[in-house]
Amino acid sequence: MPMTRSISQRGTLTGKPLIYGYSVYGTPLQIWMPEHNNVDVLVFAGIHGEEPDSTVLLSRALRSLRQPSSSCAVILCANPDGVQLGTRGNANGVDLNRNFPSTNWTAAPVTHSWNFDSNSRVTLSPGPRPCSEPESLALQQAVERLRPEYVVSVHSPLGLIDDPENTDLGAWFSARSGLPRTVLANETTPGSFGSWTGDIGVKTITYELPNQSVWDMLPVHLPILHDLLEKGPAVVSEEIPQIRAQHL
Ligand SMILES: [Zn+2]
Structure with missing residues (x-):
């Protein structure tokens, strides 16, 4: 049976x-478990x-999988109020990605x-204090509870793979996507999710999608996410396809 729907x-x-928590507006924060x-x-x-x-x-x-992921949990939207409002921050105007309890958290405006x-x-x-916002607190608690080996945080539109731990999975993302692998300086992102997970030893890869429409991104980036969800960290042992763009 084919693995894709x-x-x-x-x-x-x-x-x-x-449901792993609720947003400021009371929207359920949802996680699809493997x-x-x-x-x-x-x-x-x-x-x-x-x-x-x-x-x-x-x-x-996630919708392309025939069965639940074998080993990946998926949060489609960590800031549903922000998406509803079309704002970078949440409903309180807080940049959630500067609201985590990392040692470098600062109250300075973002x-x-x-x-x-x-x-x-x-x-x-950045919020009045670390994890002041229900969305960041719920995400922090979910990570503490699940203790994954890796977290992959999907953003846009910088077009890079931020991989401070220099992982095999980060190298795989870069090879598959053609996006450069970098290490963003922690001092530029105090209180970020990645700063906090760095402090607690959970390897985090930031997958910054390029500045393209979803339509233009589909051939390269949909198969990457599909393969990750299907195979988990074992995906790194695969041969990287010569032709990167696939219509999945
Ligand atoms: Zn972002």
Whole structure:
């Protein structure tokens, strides 16, 4: 039996997600657990509400599986209020990716570029204290509970693989996607999810999708996420396909 569902079957998600918390607006925060609840990799998207493309691609990958993932837990949207509002932060205006209890957390305002071409900066809050926001607290607790070997955090649109631990999985993402592998300086991202998981020893790869439409990203990036969900960390032992773009 083929491992992928036919396109016509991919209109809806299968399986019942667990609820791992609630957003500021009371929206359930949902996690799709793997078969047998054995989590090697936690994959999440949509922590920045202005990056709904990360949620769409990860959802399409999950919808392409015939069976639940063997070893990956999936959070399609870590900041549903932000996606609903179209804002980077949550409903309180907090950048959740600066609200984690890392040793480098700071109360200094968070600035981020309004666009690629200018120095215009938008100011957001890192929250009054680490994990002040229900979305970041719930995600922190989920990681503590599941203790995955890897977390893959899907963002856009920088087009890179941030892999501070220099992992085999990070090398696989880079080889499959053609995106450069980097280590973003921790001082530029105080209180980020990756800073916190670095402190507690959970290997975290940030998969920054490129600045393209979802439609343009599908041939390269959907198969990558599909293969990760299907095979988990064992995917690194596969031969990298010569032709990167596939229509899945
Ligand atoms: Zn982001």
